[in-house]
Amino acid sequence: MDNKVHLITEQDIHAYIDGELSGERKAAVEVFLAERDLPLERAARYLRNNFDLKAVRDEVYRDEKLKSEIDRLLARRKPRRHLIGASA
Amino acid sequence: MTNQANTISTEDLNACLPALYRFAYTLTRNDDRASDLVQDCVERCLRKQHLFDGQNLRSWMFTVCRRVFLNQIRRDKVRGVAVDMEDAPQSKLSISAFQEEKMHYQDVVESFRELPHNDKVVLSLVAIEGLKYEEAAELLEVPVGTVRSRLSRARSRLRDLLENSGEEGTVVAASV
Known part of the structure; x- marks a missing residue:
């Protein structure tokens, strides 16, 4: 659509997987990944790791030190009204 | 066009x-x-x-x-x-593929266990709890850039650990 050049970094790929990107930046990462086999495979693997970690959540949280830290951090979470319904 | x-x-x-x-x-x-x-x-x-x-x-x-x-x-x-063995025949997974899947999850758990504590925390917040980077940064009291770099490092360590666990390459043979 335009001639802007986007420099895509490793961290952009993580951000893409985690749903942090939108608009032009997201499209740029998609095009970048579509044209490169290795980064695409790596992105798919990270994406898969996200699902896997969710799937083994209970086992992961058997680590009491980790579980108590996550609980402590999440307890400090503020309600974020502006994020509600903003997932699309 | x-x-x-x-x-x-x-x-x-x-x-x-x-x-x-x-x-x-x-x-x-x-x-x-x-x-x-x-x-x-x-x-x-x-x-x-x-x-x-x-x-x-x-x-x-x-x-x-x-x-x-x-x-x-x-x-x-x-x-x-x-997770449910009884559902396996209905799905397209054969028993061996199903066992393969279980082993893979076991590898994920074991590899995750090997990670440094900070890696576990950032992956738990973002990948498991689904927090936005900004929110994770607030809770951890670090800049968003730190969350990004920790996450990138944690994922690449996890990837290395998973590769070393020998899971790669066994799947193709088992699923034929």
């Missing part, structure tokens, strides 16, 4: 298939499931081709593939396919 944007040629579609299959295989870790995913993805792309903007077919197909895979994961989660 813009008039052509709403149609996808069979030639273009076929050219995308090998890469799409590799992408699907990395996601599903199983030949049959990868083939099914590609099939679902192609069907969806053809049905929804009026939504294709005519820019980059490969990129659009990966986006569709990712979405179809997400839907399958959600559906399987509801049906308990990945």
